[in-house]
Amino acid sequence: MRIGKLGSALIVIAVLAGSLYAFQEPISLQLAKRIIAQRMGGDPLKDLPDGLHIAVCGAGSPMPDDKRGGPCTLVIAGRQLFVFDTGNTSARNINKMGFNAGNIQGIFLTHFHSDHIDGLGELLLQRWVSNSNAQPVTVHGPEGVETVVNGFMQAYSLDRGYRVAHHGDDILPKSGFGATAKTFSVQDEKATLVFQNADTQILAFTVSHEPIHPAVGYKIIYKDRSIVISGDTTPSPHVTREAKGVDVLIHEAMSMDLMKILQDGAQEAKRGKLEQLMKDITNYHTSPVEAAEIAQQAQVPYLLLNHIAPPLPLPGLVDAFLKGTAAVFKGKIQVAKDGDLLSLPAGKKSIDVSHRF
Numbered sequence: 001m002r003i004g005k006l007g008s009a010l011i012v013i014a015v016l017a018g019s020l021y022a023f024q025e026p027i028s029l030q031l032a033k034r035i036i037a038q039r040m041g042g043d044p045l046k047d048l049p050d051g052l053h054i055a056v057c058g059a060g061s062p063m064p065d066d067k068r069g070g071p072c073t074l075v076i077a078g079r080q081l082f083v084f085d086t087g088n089t090s091a092r093n094i095n096k097m098g099f100n101a102g103n104i105q106g107i108f109l110t111h112f113h114s115d116h117i118d119g120l121g122e123l124l125l126q127r128w129v130s131n132s133n134a135q136p137v138t139v140h141g142p143e144g145v146e147t148v149v150n151g152f153m154q155a156y157s158l159d160r161g162y163r164v165a166h167h168g169d170d171i172l173p174k175s176g177f178g179a180t181a182k183t184f185s186v187q188d189e190k191a192t193l194v195f196q197n198a199d200t201q202i203l204a205f206t207v208s209h210e211p212i213h214p215a216v217g218y219k220i221i222y223k224d225r226s227i228v229i230s231g232d233t234t235p236s237p238h239v240t241r242e243a244k245g246v247d248v249l250i251h252e253a254m255s256m257d258l259m260k261i262l263q264d265g266a267q268e269a270k271r272g273k274l275e276q277l278m279k280d281i282t283n284y285h286t287s288p289v290e291a292a293e294i295a296q297q298a299q300v301p302y303l304l305l306n307h308i309a310p311p312l313p314l315p316g317l318v319d320a321f322l323k324g325t326a327a328v329f330k331g332k333i334q335v336a337k338d339g340d341l342l343s344l345p346a347g348k349k350s351i352d353v354s355h356r357f
């Protein structure tokens with residue numbers, strides 16, 4: 001039997017694929033060893049210029065979305081790590097992006113809806129064990145933060161005992177477990193300074209998320225760069241006021257048109273209570289077009305939409321989500337997904353966009 005040129009080529013490919021398959025395990029092991037050594041020994045911030053960086057550790061809402069976990073924004077200011085809201089994927093996504101949860105210096109909560117705090121326990125645990133921290137981290141928030149933090153401390157108190165007993169206080173100091181709550185008060189007239197050091201200022205301001213009270217947004221300033229995080233809110237003049245002159249506005253967004261599809265689906269399925277629930281949640285959020293109008297009024301060059309609702313499982317839905325925004329906002333607009341990184345180098349005007357996983 002004659003084997004033609006094509007036949008020989010196919011045999012060669014098959015043999016190569018076979019040998020690659022045979023070496024798959026040793027190659028993967030070598031690769032894993034190298035990656036683990038780099039991750040554990042390397043400086044996770046070495047590739048980032050001095051400046052302000054936004055790493056999206058959760059771009060979604062309580063509704064499940066493969067690309068978007070619960071609300072979480074990691075803000076890197078110089079070499080400091082601050083986390084804003086701790087949704088259910090916070091710790092895992094911070095790790096997946098290559099950052100070290102053990103280096104988190106402060107956590108800030110916008111309000112206490114469960115989707116903004118349900119990853120706090122896991123994040124506190126990772127922060128404690130990753131660097132054998134001997135001091136708890138501070139969780140900042142408006143009135144109510146103490147109830148949340150104390151609740152997690154209570155729920156994890158047995159786990160703390162197990163881990164200290166297993167590893168010993170030298171490896172895992174009991175004193176570093178968990179968090180200390182720090183309550184700040186806010187007023188409608190102006191933002192309140194809630195954290196400050198040589199190059200960094202963090203301010204909190206009230207937003208409109210009735211009947212949830214208090215609910216706040218944050219402004220973060222590092223050297224000459226700044227950002228605003230809206231938190232959960234209907235269109236709020238306080239967000240517009242604080243966003244004036246910042247480099248990036250991170251604003252929550254819910255497409256009322258796409259939510260209507262969910263409402264209609266619930267109606268068709270004769271699930272009246274679910275239909276009402278879907279209607280109710282549209283009245284304390286902001287549409288993408290409204291967020292775009294706020295960004296335009298504030299003259300912000302870059303709008304990052306997050307807390308994306310409903311989920312966008314198909315690429316075409318992102319276009320549907322953004323429908324109408326280009327007509328009202330002349331800057332750049334991006335629909336956030338987990339792993340997105342926006343870098344704002346100090347002393348420059350640039351905003352560099354990348355994706356970490």
Ligand SMILES: [Zn+2]
Binds near residue numbers: 111113232
């Ligand atoms: Zn909320």
Ligand SMILES: [Zn+2]
Binds near residue numbers: 061062115116232
């Ligand atoms: Zn929310």
